Amino acid sequence: MKVSFPYMGTTVVYKKLLELLGHEVIVPPKPSQRTINLGVKYSPEFACFPLKVIMGSYIEAIEKGAEVIITSGGHGPCRAGFYEKVHSKILQAENHDVEFIVFDSMFRNFKGFFRNIYRIKQNNSWYKVSQSLLFVYNMIKKLDILEKEVETIRAYEIRKGETTRAWEKIQDLFDKASTKKELEGAFNKGTQLLREIKQEKVHDSNKIRIGIVGEIYVVMEASINMKIEEILGSLGAEVERSQYLSQWINYNVTPKFINRTHEMEILKKGEKYIPIPIGGHAKQTVGHIVDFNERGFDGVIHLMPFACLPELVSQSIIPKITEELGIPVLTLAIDEQAGTANSLTRIEAFLDLIQGKKSKKIS
Amino acid sequence: MQEIYLGIDVGSVSTNIIAIDDKNKVVHSQYIRTNGQPLDSVKNGLKELKKNLPQDMKVRGVGTTGSGRQLIGVMVGADVVKNEITAHATATSQLVPNVKTIFEIGGQDSKIIIIEDQMVVDFAMNTVCAAGTGSFLDHQAERLGVPIEKFGDLALTAERDVRIAGRCTVFAESDMIAKQQFGFSKAEIIKGLCEALVRNYINNLGRGKKLEPPFVFQGGVAANKGIKAAFEKEINEEVIIPKHYNIMGALGSAILAKEHLEANGNPTSFRGFEAADLDFVPSTFECGDCSNKCEVIKVELNKEVVAMWGDRCGKWVGSL
Numbered sequence: 001m002k003v004s005f006p007y008m009g010t011t012v013v014y015k016k017l018l019e020l021l022g023h024e025v026i027v028p029p030k031p032s033q034r035t036i037n038l039g040v041k042y043s044p045e046f047a048c049f050p051l052k053v054i055m056g057s058y059i060e061a062i063e064k065g066a067e068v069i070i071t072s073g074g075h076g077p078c079r080a081g082f083y084e085k086v087h088s089k090i091l092q093a094e095n096h097d098v099e100f101i102v103f104d105s106m107f108r109n110f111k112g113f114f115r116n117i118y119r120i121k122q123n124n125s126w127y128k129v130s131q132s133l134l135f136v137y138n139m140i141k142k143l144d145i146l147e148k149e150v151e152t153i154r155a156y157e158i159r160k161g162e163t164t165r166a167w168e169k170i171q172d173l174f175d176k177a178s179t180k181k182e183l184e185g186a187f188n189k190g191t192q193l194l195r196e197i198k199q200e201k202v203h204d205s206n207k208i209r210i211g212i213v214g215e216i217y218v219v220m221e222a223s224i225n226m227k228i229e230e231i232l233g234s235l236g237a238e239v240e241r242s243q244y245l246s247q248w249i250n251y252n253v254t255p256k257f258i259n260r261t262h263e264m265e266i267l268k269k270g271e272k273y274i275p276i277p278i279g280g281h282a283k284q285t286v287g288h289i290v291d292f293n294e295r296g297f298d299g300v301i302h303l304m305p306f307a308c309l310p311e312l313v314s315q316s317i318i319p320k321i322t323e324e325l326g327i328p329v330l331t332l333a334i335d336e337q338a339g340t341a342n343s344l345t346r347i348e349a350f351l352d353l354i355q356g357k358k359s360k361k362i363s
Numbered sequence: 364m365q366e367i368y369l370g371i372d373v374g375s376v377s378t379n380i381i382a383i384d385d386k387n388k389v390v391h392s393q394y395i396r397t398n399g400q401p402l403d404s405v406k407n408g409l410k411e412l413k414k415n416l417p418q419d420m421k422v423r424g425v426g427t428t429g430s431g432r433q434l435i436g437v438m439v440g441a442d443v444v445k446n447e448i449t450a451h452a453t454a455t456s457q458l459v460p461n462v463k464t465i466f467e468i469g470g471q472d473s474k475i476i477i478i479e480d481q482m483v484v485d486f487a488m489n490t491v492c493a494a495g496t497g498s499f500l501d502h503q504a505e506r507l508g509v510p511i512e513k514f515g516d517l518a519l520t521a522e523r524d525v526r527i528a529g530r531c532t533v534f535a536e537s538d539m540i541a542k543q544q545f546g547f548s549k550a551e552i553i554k555g556l557c558e559a560l561v562r563n564y565i566n567n568l569g570r571g572k573k574l575e576p577p578f579v580f581q582g583g584v585a586a587n588k589g590i591k592a593a594f595e596k597e598i599n600e601e602v603i604i605p606k607h608y609n610i611m612g613a614l615g616s617a618i619l620a621k622e623h624l625e626a627n628g629n630p631t632s633f634r635g636f637e638a639a640d641l642d643f644v645p646s647t648f649e650c651g652d653c654s655n656k657c658e659v660i661k662v663e664l665n666k667e668v669v670a671m672w673g674d675r676c677g678k679w680v681g682s683l
Contacts, residue, residue: 230677318571346488353483
């Protein structure tokens, strides 16, 4: 069967896992204006932005021949839990014949989770499945290590755009690797590529570090968040996101009673501001702001899909966090608008504010 | 010989060009309606400026700001291209050194800037909606047949209070019509509008912020006495309107250019007043290399491409 999945972040890893299990994989095109237009056309007007983009992305995957879509589920008071139901209803109404395989947390529905695994497993032995999972997990970890470096180097590159190009090359190298040895090779080559980038020397005290927090889709998917990391990089700021795939996996596959992952710590740090789960990533958002502050970051950019309920809650708590901790936070709502001039003005002014704080001057 | 620095603020409604001396004093200023033609208004402004300045002056630096800052920056050869928030804050903290809160209302957008010890510590800008900006007032003034210049004075003559919903221009308009039918006078309706605008502004931009005096009110709308009175009523404090309230962005960008050049000692990249006569052509084209179909802006100077932007992948930006 021809399988596809929602486009988010470094897609080479999902592709790799499904390929290793012998599936024919249809990678949806990177979300573009066309994807957004399609998504907006077929989605309910009031739906949140990620639903629309993913909708468009599914339609594009189906155009390329996808028959089965694998996605994650959700629970709690956030619309993400309904995504699959809404998407499949709309696709049905449009006479697209696709099947969904939805992975909910295995701790909530163990039976359903394994039924899904069986479907994807096909005739592969359990040994092969576990080897593939391990391989892909390693790949994700290595990619995340390199991406974090990319996010630092970009701020100081001398030739604009060089780091981003290197990062694209690295993802390509990883895409071609399918054995442990090749993976190691891709990682070393990637490290070397990054080392070759000529950087400006900036004194430690003049470095600016910005954390990016918010709803996972708009944080992870550069093509719809105005390439916020590249913008900040080009303005000379180092960036770290709140979400990385390896962290998400660590957190979601570890049973609660032994879960000591970074994300657990983050949730604890946010507890003071949002004590109960309110869906989406609101608790993580506030927790990460506290965490970035403790780690000496200069500021935080908070991304939220326009009309995202959980992030609206976190947005209204942020002024209190800033007041207590002193870390500046800029909230940007992401929607289908193509014009970025307005957001750019805010981002520039925000960096001026941070720079001013450092040098005790306005600009 | 007098040394001057230029500041150019290209906004949606007005284009302001000013010249300051080395003590940040405004030597000359031009306030021009943009009328959707930022290039022409800057060209005209530069010519006017040259006429009004002594012959032996020398331009040491130039800064641009406002929504057209990038394009105009390329045209004049700006040393500093800065966002409006930083530019406004810079100018205000020069004129009112102890300022804590800046209200800025322009044609298409409005901002609030919180300052501590002459440093920006927080800011907000209105989002997609034009309610609470100068254009809203412009539109209502036209509806009522009152010239915008007389709007403020008329508001001050109102005897009664009338509440008009300010959340949305469309609703404000229907509310206004309803109140007219109830028999309220034009002056009272206008006063109600001013208060609605201020209420909307404070609710939207001031949300979650500590607003402390001294308050400074600037931007084109600060000329409107009705709005000033409405602000003072809403926050119960005096609101200062600086002398150069309508050219603060330009003033700030001139100061920023001056500080920048003083700090690094470089000569200015100003193309000279002749820039007004150069054959300067911006154009756009749709790049069809991927499904993003970005609208790329290309700027040509004497048939040579000098700048490009607007592409998401950076292919065109990086091609120069």
